[in-house]
Amino acid sequence: MFIRIVKMGFNPENIDAFLENFEANKAKIRNFEGCQFLELYRDKNNTNQFFTYSYWEDEEALENYRNSNLFKGLWANTKLYFNQKPEAWSVNKIAEAQNKKPAL
Template sequence: MSIQRLVKMTFKKDRCDDFQQYFTEIQNRIESQPGCEGVKLLKDHADSGIFFTYSVWKDQASIDAYRNTELFGQVWPKVKEWFDDKPEAWSTELIK
């Protein structure tokens, strides 16, 4: 069964456009990682500084492997500097 992963990130208001542009640049690279079945970017309707990534992974091993890639090692430190609050993440399974 695949894992649906949600990551909530709150960005400094002056970094939101930077993040959206950067996500556009890296989306295909993330989706091409082994076990990744797709990744989308969502934006909170009420708070323009809150974004979510929604990704689907084959299994936990695929997520763990991605976290150890050179790509993740470049992406996470860069966007982390733009955060205005601590990120939150959930790994979920589709029930219905």
């Protein structure tokens, strides 16, 4: 498993259209074979900056998604709204810290 992080910057007048498109398609992305997790984040200070955070079974699963008609259609629509070049990272989780509550 690995994690894909994508940073996207949008023209302010296009943010609502992007969010509507993401909302309409997030279940399709999340249910694509090999996708294990999907979230969308928005920067608190620079509110035209968004990040997708997704877990993929393996690199082949992500590549299958990136070569799918679903991705090609979504990306063609999404990139119309950009005000900067998107950035993407594929990362491996190294450690996780979980808060454990003391037993009662």
